[in-house]
Amino acid sequence: MELQEYKKMLINTVLEHYPVYLQSKLLKYMTKDDRVINDRRKIKPGQGSLLSIDVTGIEGVGNKLCHLLDHAEEGLYAKIYKYVEEFEFVKGYRYACIFEYKEDLDIDMISSFDSSHIQLYYHDNDKYDCMWRTGSWIPTVNLEKDRVLFKYSVTLDNREGDKIKYVVLVVMELNSKRVSIYFDSVASEYKNPVKDFYAVMLDTIKRNFEKLIGINLLTIDFKAIIYYIQYLQNNNVHLSENIKVSAQKMKRDGTVSYLEAKKDSEEEPTIPILGELKEWLRERDYLFEVNEETRRIKEELSNFIEEIEQTSDYPKVQIRFRDKGFHLEMTHAYKNYEYSVFKIDGNLSDDRELIEYAKACLDKYYRELEART
Incomplete structure (x- = not known):
């Protein structure tokens, strides 16, 4: 996928797939190093356009993001899309699935993987995420102190040919030996297959990750x-x-x-029914304190409810x-x-x-x- 097509897909993803609050968080993330200015109070006297990109005059968060991502790759606008790729490593996801593993691994072992299998993330290089549709799958990998983040990027399209970037993030915690797979919901028009889309996607990435790292992800009860x-x-x-x-x-x-x-x-x-019965017993506790017989009835009823819950x-x-x-x-x-x-x-x-x-x-x-x- 060419860079211009990739950026167009990012714009469509941010505008159509991200809710408004997430768009705002993305814009705020892009201003973290003052390369992008979205607050007039941060504009210094005499500060020109050579030092930062001022989007304060653009109305609407979506329009500001579109301006930043749709601009030609020149000057301060070069590689602005990298902020989106970074944001995908840190943003919140709606769903998660957690596994454990037994094998011993460290950062050096993973960073030494062949470039045909993973793509290490660097903010300053010209590479962008490898999009998967069919064939090989190369996740973008971000190395941290005691965990490794694997970002699987998938191209989804609807009947009109509009494309969005769908991300599944796999977080490998080296100390606790836990692996968490994070993913979001997506509009039905982009689901393929429509039935069990998330289950199929989750299982596909789980098997791919196990093969890539050479471990077995074990189910936690x-x-x-x-x-x-x-x-x-x-x-x-x-x-x-x-x-x-x-x-x-x-x-x-x-x-x-x-x-x-x-x-x-x-x-x-x-x-x-079951909960209503428990509530009924609590509210009428005084009825069962009359004598030993009534207390025994209450105990039998409580034991009956507990048995149903346990079985x-x-x-x-x-x-x-x-x-x-x-x-x-x-x-x-x-x-x-x-x-x-x-x-x-x-x-x-x-x-x-x-x-x-x-x-x-x-x-x-x-x-x-x-x-x-």
Whole structure:
């Protein structure tokens, strides 16, 4: 793909695929070193156009980004697209899938890979991301102190021939031996195949990454972690995080019960019928304190509810991190694959801070559970 076509695709991606708040974050990112000025207060007296690109006079974030990316590759405008490529390494993504591996690897081993397999990222060179459609796939790799980021870039197009750049980011953490695969939603007109687009994309990149690095990505049993957290809470064990786990889908004896959890609500989300029964018992606790017989009835009912909860399968749960003000949806056995997929609800205004917090929390309880078994 020629550079001009690549830049045109970037413009279409930013304007059509990025929500407004993400466009604003991208523009802010492009002003981090004052090469681009979007604040009149930063313009110094006598500062000319040779020192910076002033976009303060252009109306609208989209128009400013279009001006920067669509300009000829000359002067200060040369390689402006590199800011977008950098931004793709740090921006927040809606979905994540987390694995672990056992092999020992280090930065030097990965940086020594042949250039026909990876493309190391440098801000100052003329290379741009290798786009995949068919055939070989060369990810752009960003090396950090204790982790390596692999950016897989895919060309997606609709029936009108409009192209967008779709990014799947694979983050390899060398110390904890965790691999996180991040991806975003995309308009249905760009999905190919339409059915199970994300599952197919995720599995394709997972297999490609395993072959590239020479490791096996192992599934983490997040369902067991959720059960463990619920076990701690049910036994009144104090958790350092203020979290609430709620089932959104329950399967038992061939039947399925669904719950759409209320957003931004302090009310406890509950599975219909079962949750209503628990609430009914709590509200009428006084009825069961009459004598020993009534207390035994209450105990039998509570044990019955607990048995149903323990013998039911919860393929979809919501984890509400009340101390951080966000919630995470977790789908187990995603599209009949073994792994779980996470979805962050709300604006991704804090880059990957929210999902990283959730990962650290779940990883802590995963290690606790491993130590117990």
